Amino acid sequence: MAISEADIAAVRAATDIVALISEHVALRKVGRRWTGLCPFHAERTPSFSVNAEEGRYYCFGCRAAGDAITFVRETQHVDFVDAVRLLADRAHVEIHEDPDATRTRRERQALYDAMERAVTWYHDRLLHDPDARPAREYLRSRGIGGDVARRFRLGWAPDDWDALTRALDLSPAILEGTGLGFVNRRGRRQDALRARVIFPIFDTSGRAIAVGGRILPGAPVREGASPEPKYKNSPETSIYSKRRVLYGLNWAKDDVIRSSEIVVCEGYTDVIAVFGAGVERAVATCGTALGEEHFRTMRNFAQRIVLAYDADSAGQSAAASVYQWERQHEVDVAVAKLPRGLDPAELAQRDPEALRRAVAEAVPFLEFRLDRALESVPTATPEGRARAAGAAVAVLAEHPSELVRDQYVVRVADRFRLDVAVVRADLAARLRGEAPADRSPRRVASGVPRGPRPGLEALRVCVHSPERRTRFVAAYFTDAHQRAAFEALGRAATLHDALDLLQREGEDAAAAILNALVVDEPLADDAAALRSLVAQLLRSVIPGALRDLEHDLSSGVLDPMVAHATVRDVKERLALLDGPGGDDAEAELREWLVGRVGS
Numbered sequence: 001m002a003i004s005e006a007d008i009a010a011v012r013a014a015t016d017i018v019a020l021i022s023e024h025v026a027l028r029k030v031g032r033r034w035t036g037l038c039p040f041h042a043e044r045t046p047s048f049s050v051n052a053e054e055g056r057y058y059c060f061g062c063r064a065a066g067d068a069i070t071f072v073r074e075t076q077h078v079d080f081v082d083a084v085r086l087l088a089d090r091a092h093v094e095i096h097e098d099p100d101a102t103r104t105r106r107e108r109q110a111l112y113d114a115m116e117r118a119v120t121w122y123h124d125r126l127l128h129d130p131d132a133r134p135a136r137e138y139l140r141s142r143g144i145g146g147d148v149a150r151r152f153r154l155g156w157a158p159d160d161w162d163a164l165t166r167a168l169d170l171s172p173a174i175l176e177g178t179g180l181g182f183v184n185r186r187g188r189r190q191d192a193l194r195a196r197v198i199f200p201i202f203d204t205s206g207r208a209i210a211v212g213g214r215i216l217p218g219a220p221v222r223e224g225a226s227p228e229p230k231y232k233n234s235p236e237t238s239i240y241s242k243r244r245v246l247y248g249l250n251w252a253k254d255d256v257i258r259s260s261e262i263v264v265c266e267g268y269t270d271v272i273a274v275f276g277a278g279v280e281r282a283v284a285t286c287g288t289a290l291g292e293e294h295f296r297t298m299r300n301f302a303q304r305i306v307l308a309y310d311a312d313s314a315g316q317s318a319a320a321s322v323y324q325w326e327r328q329h330e331v332d333v334a335v336a337k338l339p340r341g342l343d344p345a346e347l348a349q350r351d352p353e354a355l356r357r358a359v360a361e362a363v364p365f366l367e368f369r370l371d372r373a374l375e376s377v378p379t380a381t382p383e384g385r386a387r388a389a390g391a392a393v394a395v396l397a398e399h400p401s402e403l404v405r406d407q408y409v410v411r412v413a414d415r416f417r418l419d420v421a422v423v424r425a426d427l428a429a430r431l432r433g434e435a436p437a438d439r440s441p442r443r444v445a446s447g448v449p450r451g452p453r454p455g456l457e458a459l460r461v462c463v464h465s466p467e468r469r470t471r472f473v474a475a476y477f478t479d480a481h482q483r484a485a486f487e488a489l490g491r492a493a494t495l496h497d498a499l500d501l502l503q504r505e506g507e508d509a510a511a512a513i514l515n516a517l518v519v520d521e522p523l524a525d526d527a528a529a530l531r532s533l534v535a536q537l538l539r540s541v542i543p544g545a546l547r548d549l550e551h552d553l554s555s556g557v558l559d560p561m562v563a564h565a566t567v568r569d570v571k572e573r574l575a576l577l578d579g580p581g582g583d584d585a586e587a588e589l590r591e592w593l594v595g596r597v598g599s
Contacts, residue, residue, distance in 0.1 A: 003084050007095040011084055014091035015068040017055045024075055025300045026257035037074065040064040043329040080594045090205075107177070111239050114174045115208040122155025122168055122198040122211070125536040132156035135197050138216050139313050142430060143349045144268055152272055153252070155198030157191065157213055165189045170284040179210065179234035195219060199268040199485075201234070201286055202250040209245065210234035210566050212286060214269055233287040243572065244291045246283040247271060253301065255281040262302040263336070263359055264290060266309050274308065278353045280323035282308070284345075289579025290574065292325065299329040303532075306362045308336040310343040321575055322365050323400050334362035337371075366408065368493060369395050391425060397430040455482040456513070456584040460531065462489050463517045478544065484510035493495060520571040531586075535577040536546075538589050542570060546595050566592075 018027060018034050027034040027050060038048040038059040047061035058065045066074070072083040088095045089109060118253045126149060135156045139149060148154075157164065164170070165181050175181035175189060178181045184190045196213030203209050212233045221227050234240055246264075248271040249256075256262045263282040265271050274282035281302075285294060298305055326333050336358040338347055347355045361373075373395045377388040392412045396405050409427060413420040433452045455477045462469045469489065477483035485498075492498035495518060502511040544566060552558040570592060576585035 003081060004093055006235055007088075007093075008084055011087045011091060011093050011095065012055055012068060014093050015087050015435060016052075017057065017071070018050055018052045020090075021057065021071060021089075022253075024297075026253075026260070026302070028257070037062065037300065038062060042155040042299070042328065044303065045332050048101055060485065066597070077285060105297070107173075108238060109235070110174060111177045112207055112209070114168070114170060114180065114208070115178050115239070117168050118164060118170075118178070118180050119153055119155065119198075119208045119211065121164060122157060123150075123153050123518050124155075125158060125564045126154055126156035126198070126289075131154070131158050138197065142273070142345065144269070146271060148272060148276065153200050155200065155211075157193040157196045157198055159195035160191070161194070162188070162190050163194075164191045174485070177237060179240070192234075195270070195295050196232065199247070201240070201245060203245065204249055207239075210237070210240040210286065212247070214268070241293075242286050242288045243291050244297060245286055246294060246297060247286050248275075248283040249297070249301075251275070252281045252283055252426065255279075256301045260302050261304040261306060262298050263308050264298075264307045267345075269345040270308070273345035274355065274359075277348040277352035279359055280358060286469075287580075289576045289581065290362075291575040292321075295325040295329050295331070299331045302331070304332045304334060306334045306336055306359055307365070308344045308359060310338060310341070321578075324400065326365070327400060332367045335365055335368035336362045354393055366395070366399055366404065369398075370408065370412075379416065385418070389416045389418055390426065393423060393426050394429060396427055450480070452479055452540060454533060454540055455479050457484055457516075458482075459489075459513065459534055460517050460539060461533070462486065463495060463514060468530065471534055472537070473590060473594055475596075476534075476541055478541050481507070481509040481513060485513050489514075529585045531582065532578075534586055535582070538577065538586070538593070539574060541572065542593065545593060546570065549596070 003343055015292060016022075021027060021034075021036075021039075022084075025036045025039050025048065027036040029461070032051075032053070034050040034052065035046045036048050036050075037046050038061055040059060041062040041063055041064075042093075048057065048064075055067050056065070057071060059066075064074070069080065069083045071087055072078065073080060076083070076086070080087070084095065087093075106565050110255070114294055126135055127146070128288045139145075139154065144154070165175065168187070170178075170180065172183050172189060175192075179192060181189060181191045193211065193213040195216050198206050199210060199212040199214070201210040206581070210233065214231050215228050217561045219228070233242070236242060247268055252262065252271075252275075261281060263274060263279060265274060265282050265284045267284055269280045271284045283298075295305075306398075322333050323329070330420060335382055336344075336355075338344065339354075340357055342350070344355060347358070370392055373391045374388050377391055378384040387471055389412055392415075393409075396408050396412070399405050399408075405427065406424070409423050412418070413423045432452070458472050458476065459482060462472065466489075472486065474483050474487055474490075477486055483501065488498040488510065489495070490501050491499050495514065499511050499514055502508070549558065549566060553560060553563040570589065573585040573589050576582060579585075
């Protein structure tokens, strides 16, 4: 059943298009119009204009145009009728349509209502109940007093199986739909969170959509149970998507718009502490790594994105992804250089001015990575300076822009008193996949094929640490000679047997690689380095597998819905490789890759 023209007109009239678009884009008033960066294409100079009186928008760059309904359709990828329904719910306008559609809207609204009631209940419990006293003491120890707890609507989930469920009388459908609870094996309704400090999560319009819960330090482990994770978050629901939502953006939005800068932290308490230090433009991801959808959201509000992680986490950020997002969304990514061993919350408590200064003096992401790579490299001798320059060039090779790389090449050459041409030549060799000039190639006979560096480093691990060979599969090796060498190591009992096998099979090039590696230096025995190497291998091989998948799609071999869902899932897991969920993402990508191209 179609929605009547009268109802559509009523929805348009009741919708504040500036408020609607401001949830996605930073708008500034210029005369009678509102302008901002276009949400439909990447740009640095605002060309997107909104006429509040007429309820229309237009982009002078990409020619996107429409009204509030069009905007919802384009940004939320829904059809006309669903866009009208969403706007009607938002403006509290009753529209007349078929009973099924009305029921769906009411069910969704019931989830929002239940989440709001839950947030209020948790909050009241924290403020007033005696059993929340340890939670209040913990928050005070983190510099969070009553006023701050009220501002961020923090709460407390008591150590009870179903306190929330009983207090709010939540149905099984609502519990499941919000993630606030579930029905256990005994058929009893049960709360999802217990004995945890609650951090409510809101969308950009301020609606409660999820909660995160932190266990108190030193909480006892129940007999027969495994230790609880420090944080537990709401699962994905119809009103909450972890890969799109940023904790704190509803509070940070105004300051982000004023400053055109957004500060990204790792956790909820970091965000609250950064706010307390006077930097009221901080956000955090919700239990997942920073990803593509997060960047798409942020670039609608700010031009500059500052990563305020602790030094180790910032150093491990996925460089390839960050550079890609910088270029794709035309944003500048910088890193706040925090003292080693301190996260933003700790620094905000000890020295708020130092935190403000670190954000204000944040350096470009590439510069930060260069500094980290050179921290522990001695440069007092010519050999030390050469090694340092090699480490710097390895970092530069990760950046996709030739112009940016060359700017830093000059800086590296000046810093280590080297000829610019020599540094450029080393960089060019690395970009071709050749080994750096100061390492093993001098010990390898001329004409020996080397191939891509990640594959070579993986073989180095297999040769010197055979027990780690299981971290790799043949599908990780894009070079035929490297793959043959890896397969031979798997088929043979010893390295000598593998060399004999390759020689019998006429794989002289693969045998030459192993012969070179066996006398080369082993890779550092470091779990983080190994994880980083596996991530590099996956990022080098998966694009080819995705191209093959796209070929199957264009050939009609693969269903379009399956293909698009697969591409999305694979890219999401690639973005997670360097984050907290990296091990799971690695395992899932490995399984998919082996199934796609073979072991």
